[in-house]
Amino acid sequence: MKRAMIEAARAVARSKGTYSSASNARIARRRGPNKAAVALSHSMLNVVWLLLTNGELYQDLGADYFEKHHDPDAQVKRLAKRIDALGFEVTVAERVA
Template identity: 50%
Template structure:
């Protein structure tokens, strides 16, 4: 039997003002519609909860901001369907299997 690895439950210490600001920005970004950041928030929140998803999104915003400043390029949103495009074949396979289990016959074209 394989024992699951427990993920860290505490974030590392750092600039508390920056952390508060980034989490506030992350919560605002999570409420936007049809953006990469809102899609990422929903994916993480479904698995780990809203607070951890906000912290993860704050980290993503920090990384994006760093790359914008470092490379001097404008931000380009990847879009809300970025994760669906990333695993398109897995989504098709999972959906086909689900519909077959309900009794439907699915034919791929």
């Protein structure tokens, strides 16, 4: 069953525009493609279990889920802190459109 789930995870990872493919890409960047496939297969099993036990339909969160759920203010603070750590002075001002 593990081999079948890994193969299914690799197929899902190749699909474009889905939460699963975006999640796989994020994990693969840090841990490598094999561990990403194992993690994705684990997530798929969890989703199947929840769908079967709750009787719900699957709703994909979308490939842009990770980008649209970031707090812009927190991102500005984090990036300013990184630039400051490099030895540069940071002044943050909003751009006038």
